[in-house]
Amino acid sequence: MKRFLYCALVIFAGLMIHCTAWADMLEGFAGQKGKIDIAGGTAHIPVMTDAAKRIMAVNPDIRITIEGGGTGVGVQKAGEGLADIGNTGRALSEEEIAKYGLVSFAFAVDGVTLVLHPTNNVSELSADKVREIFAGTITNWKDVGGADAPITLYARDEASGTREVFWGKLLKKGLVADSANIVSSNGAMKVAVSNDVNAIGYMSIGFVDAAVKAPLLDGVEPSQDNARDGTYD
Incomplete structure (x- = not known):
């Protein structure tokens, strides 16, 4: 996951998916039902909240919850199955990948x-x-x-x-x-x-x-x- 300096720095924020089924769901929400729990980095909250509102507005059978806690919380909760998606503002460490088997996806540039x-x-x-x-x-x-x-x-x-x-x-x-x-x-x-x-x-x-x-x-x-x-x- 690439990161750049920005005033202090610029980072590519990452999604950590607990299971590959969620990655498939990212292709489109039409006709889907269920709940998605998201936790982790607070820098992601504004864009995640906006996206969740847009998704739920046209998909009433989908419920998305978003909470912060920081990158460490996002990694832990996704890894332990307590959240479906963990937001992180940094690359996953080798230790985290080995421990939890997480996969990260770049989705935004954050200053x-x-x-x-x-x-x-x-x-x-x-x-x-x-x-x-x-x-x-x-x-x-x-x-x-x-x-x-x-x-x-x-x-x-x-x-x-x-x-x-x-x-x-x-x-x-x-x-x-x-x-x-x-x-x-x-x-x-x-x-x-x-x-x-x-x-x-x-x-x-x-x-x-x-x-x-x-x-x-x-x-x-x-x-x-x-x-x-x-x-x-």
């Missing part, structure tokens, strides 16, 4: 961007500065052109595919300060950052709205177009 409080006057950060911020080396916004105020770090838990790609690609598997506040989903990240004027975090671009601010990274605007054409690589 992951740094986010700040909308009143923060910092509009651009370099990748090097981001690494220093998350390592705890830079602790004041004035050191990156902002106000004289302490930086509050927000990060995702280790079950998050967004976190794994952000840490591996942008942070180059470097240190994340112990002072970082851990949140469990993209939605929780948006709430936390929008309520903290000194915050910095990261999330799926699909969750970005007026509640948060997405700064440029090395002069490049975080957008899905830039993600698709390789500007963020």
Whole structure:
């Protein structure tokens, strides 16, 4: 499963199918009946919810449930048969494939961007500065052109595919300060950052709205177009 840098990074999200029968069902839902339970990565929720509504609107005998929990939860639930489809924002590990026998299918490109409080006057950060911020080396916004105020770090838990790609690609598997506040989903990240004027975090671009601010990274605007054409690589 291919992944690209995007502000923090760009990933191909993956579907993990617990049994091959579901793969056949993806060819078309007409005339189908039953329930599909989906769990895992929260970055997938907006598009999955929209797709589920469209499918159920014309197929009243199909019921689709969607819950988050993060990539790790999606892998586990799909692998243990507790969900039919597990959403993941990263490639399956060899250990997961061996343990569960899962197969992944790329179905979307998702951008992951740094986010700040909308009143923060910092509009651009370099990748090097981001690494220093998350390592705890830079602790004041004035050191990156902002106000004289302490930086509050927000990060995702280790079950998050967004976190794994952000840490591996942008942070180059470097240190994340112990002072970082851990949140469990993209939605929780948006709430936390929008309520903290000194915050910095990261999330799926699909969750970005007026509640948060997405700064440029090395002069490049975080957008899905830039993600698709390789500007963020």
